[in-house]
Amino acid sequence: DTAVSQTPKYLVTQMGNDKSIKCEQNLGHDTMYWYKQDSKKFLKIMFSYNNKELIINETVPNRFSPKSPDKAHLNLHINSLELGDSAVYFCASSQDSSGGGNTIYFGEGSWLTVV
Amino acid sequence: EDQVTQSPEALRLQEGESSSLNCSYTVSGLRGLFWYRQDPGKGPEFLFTLYSAGEEKEKERLKATLTKKESFLHITAPKPEDSATYLCAVQGRSGGSNYKLTFGKGTLLTVNP
Numbered sequence: 001d002t003a004v005s006q007t008p009k010y011l012v013t014q015m016g017n018d019k020s021i022k023c024e025q026n027l028g029h030d031t032m033y034w035y036k037q038d039s040k041k042f043l044k045i046m047f048s049y050n051n052k053e054l055i056i057n058e059t060v061p062n063r064f065s066p067k068s069p070d071k072a073h074l075n076l077h078i079n080s081l082e083l084g085d086s087a088v089y090f091c092a093s094s095q096d097s098s099g100g101g102n103t104i105y106f107g108e109g110s111w112l113t114v115v
Numbered sequence: 116e117d118q119v120t121q122s123p124e125a126l127r128l129q130e131g132e133s134s135s136l137n138c139s140y141t142v143s144g145l146r147g148l149f150w151y152r153q154d155p156g157k158g159p160e161f162l163f164t165l166y167s168a169g170e171e172k173e174k175e176r177l178k179a180t181l182t183k184k185e186s187f188l189h190i191t192a193p194k195p196e197d198s199a200t201y202l203c204a205v206q207g208r209s210g211g212s213n214y215k216l217t218f219g220k221g222t223l224l225t226v227n228p
Contacts, residue, residue, distance in 0.1 A: 004158075033215070043159070043202065043218040056215055090158055102206075103149070104216055106158035 004107035006091045012113045021076045021110045023091030032074035033092040081114045117142045117207045121219035128226050136188040136222045144208030151202040193226045
């Protein structure tokens with residue numbers, strides 16, 4: 001069973017469109033994340049939710065709106081797509097991070113290409 | 116702000132040729148240092164977590180070590196299947212960094228048969 005699953009895996013769309021990427025984790029974790037990996041393979045956090053509450057928003061344009069209907073799901077909606085949004089988007093999850101460092105588990109990624 | 120620098124950017128080895136990857140970091144109170152492996156077209160796969168200087172962890176041909184400023188991933192007698200990008204990340208204690216990893220740019224390892 002896939003621990004962190006995200007759909008779609010590949011998405012090609014035109015500039016100006018609105019699109020969503022869905023993510024689900026079956027690990028029972030409290031915290032979920034969206035990370036972006038750019039063309040230079042640099043992986044950077046976008047958002048973090050803990051028990052459906054937004055914890056981190058790393059100065060991401062407000063065209064990006066995460067939504068967490070429950071703690072097992074964290075979806076990413078992107079409005080008015082731009083060429084620069086082309087990247088790989090990774091969903092991830094971890095157990096409650098209070099205390100020591102906690103391990104973050106990643107999904108397989110969603111390849112977004114804006115044309 | 117937490118920072119992670121990995122070197123070299125790319126490393127090419129012959130099968131059986133041992134070597135080390137470096138991860139230098141600055142962080143406001145280290146909660147954990149993480150090593151991940153990423154294969155092309157895949158998500159990062161967790162390898163190790165190190166929590167304090169002096170700690171070491173091993174898994175098959177890989178051994179991770181940690182000092183107060185850097186971590187090394189030692190690869191002993193690598194095989195072609197060890198070829199991947201190895202990512203280092205830190206999790207700090209300041210502000211909201213409890214909940215996020217700060218990654219380096221990775222080292223692309225190629226092991227030739």
